[in-house]
Amino acid sequence: MTTVSATPTAAVLLIGNELLSGRTQDSNLAYIAKRMTEKGIRLREARVISDTPDVIVHTLNELRSKYTYVFTTGGIGPTHDDITADCVAEAFGVDLPIHPEAEAILMAYFKERDIEPNADRLRMARIPVGALLVENAVSAAPGFQIDNVFVFAGVPRIMQSMLDSVLPRLEEGELVHSVTVYCHLGEGTIASSLRDIQSQFPSVDLGCYPGKMSGEIKLSLVARGTDETELATVKALLEKMVADLS
Amino acid sequence: MTTVSATPTAAVLLIGNELLSGRTQDSNLAYIAKRMTEKGIRLREARVISDTPDVIVHTLNELRSKYTYVFTTGGIGPTHDDITADCVAEAFGVDLPIHPEAEAILMAYFKERDIEPNADRLRMARIPVGALLVENAVSAAPGFQIDNVFVFAGVPRIMQSMLDSVLPRLEEGELVHSVTVYCHLGEGTIASSLRDIQSQFPSVDLGCYPGKMSGEIKLSLVARGTDETELATVKALLEKMVADLS
Numbered sequence: 001m002t003t004v005s006a007t008p009t010a011a012v013l014l015i016g017n018e019l020l021s022g023r024t025q026d027s028n029l030a031y032i033a034k035r036m037t038e039k040g041i042r043l044r045e046a047r048v049i050s051d052t053p054d055v056i057v058h059t060l061n062e063l064r065s066k067y068t069y070v071f072t073t074g075g076i077g078p079t080h081d082d083i084t085a086d087c088v089a090e091a092f093g094v095d096l097p098i099h100p101e102a103e104a105i106l107m108a109y110f111k112e113r114d115i116e117p118n119a120d121r122l123r124m125a126r127i128p129v130g131a132l133l134v135e136n137a138v139s140a141a142p143g144f145q146i147d148n149v150f151v152f153a154g155v156p157r158i159m160q161s162m163l164d165s166v167l168p169r170l171e172e173g174e175l176v177h178s179v180t181v182y183c184h185l186g187e188g189t190i191a192s193s194l195r196d197i198q199s200q201f202p203s204v205d206l207g208c209y210p211g212k213m214s215g216e217i218k219l220s221l222v223a224r225g226t227d228e229t230e231l232a233t234v235k236a237l238l239e240k241m242v243a244d245l246s
Numbered sequence: 247m248t249t250v251s252a253t254p255t256a257a258v259l260l261i262g263n264e265l266l267s268g269r270t271q272d273s274n275l276a277y278i279a280k281r282m283t284e285k286g287i288r289l290r291e292a293r294v295i296s297d298t299p300d301v302i303v304h305t306l307n308e309l310r311s312k313y314t315y316v317f318t319t320g321g322i323g324p325t326h327d328d329i330t331a332d333c334v335a336e337a338f339g340v341d342l343p344i345h346p347e348a349e350a351i352l353m354a355y356f357k358e359r360d361i362e363p364n365a366d367r368l369r370m371a372r373i374p375v376g377a378l379l380v381e382n383a384v385s386a387a388p389g390f391q392i393d394n395v396f397v398f399a400g401v402p403r404i405m406q407s408m409l410d411s412v413l414p415r416l417e418e419g420e421l422v423h424s425v426t427v428y429c430h431l432g433e434g435t436i437a438s439s440l441r442d443i444q445s446q447f448p449s450v451d452l453g454c455y456p457g458k459m460s461g462e463i464k465l466s467l468v469a470r471g472t473d474e475t476e477l478a479t480v481k482a483l484l485e486k487m488v489a490d491l492s
Binding site: 029034176198 | 258263264265266267268269270271272273275276277278279280281282283289290291292293294295296297301323324325326327361362364365366367369401422424432433434435436437438440441444451452453454455456457468470
């Protein structure tokens, strides 16, 4: 499935009270975003929501009807606050039985480590009817894919391994490349020339980002687009602009 | 305005292509989330969207009708891709003229630093009709508040100073306190006891978060709620549970 057709789109749904209380700083969005960029999939939006069943069900149904892919993170562990699988099953109107292959994966993992396979641990083998498993190379308990929705763990290392394992399943889009020119000029100094360049290349997305790098404030001028020849021209124009204004 | 009435709610709207391409790792959400928790304001959701006018206008109108407060970050600088003020004005159906006080603040800042006050820099003095200014203690160019929407810069240091300056304007809600018990037990080991405790205290939000701390994997058991006496009881039960199962 690596054909280039209509450009695929995606949304990320980060689920967890800890992200909205400020306890946890998310890093999953940036990781997913980078991988989407590498596949040519346009990540259109992300949402952060709480562990509230009707909110999860409603938001998931909204996003899955709107985008080619939806990636969720969080809420698939063994404890009472892990309700994502239940909510995904509800959103799709399907049951959530123990999945024999997921159960076998967990049982083998528990046996190897002398862990008691209690009822809570086996909750992690409940998979919505019709879903495909997503491998968890870190701690066995699988994620899953149902239709266009991918359900991943919230722990970054596990989420990353799950996402990487499904990348071959995803349709690829035309790649968006980027070039960056750094400078020490103020945004207000370059704004007018930058606007001129942007208007000459409407299909290029030209952004201007101030930030600290190695202790000093630098401006990153980033041009993104699908046409690498055009980007090379824009990069040369940006470099000339910086030289002229320095 | 520090009365305790119906609990105020909030949403965060992070605006910027760079957040969806994976170029930039957001840290504004966690900062805003912590401040909301300190004020007793319930942060209900966050959204990350691109620099696309109709998406910004539509999302802002959806969120501002739903929550007591909306905080936006990003897109209020001097360059062509800074379109947040325009979109907020459009969402509210008001004009976006140069605001005399904002202009005076900028002119004083430019004069002091020998910066040329060109047309692009003065774009940052455009404020929707009816909005109040929000102080920028870092780089002068103000944010603004219009009705229940607060419009902040995207650069974390500036965003933080803007948010901190408006905290006294916000209505306070009943505080949600939290207690945390750390342990080295597996989630599957404690899940059953944890569920029992949760069912005894339905008004407490009990969460279980695995994570690395100082190099070792620890489990954080977090209880959140408005009743500190109840939280102390829950904490004691969690500690007893950990001791019993260790």
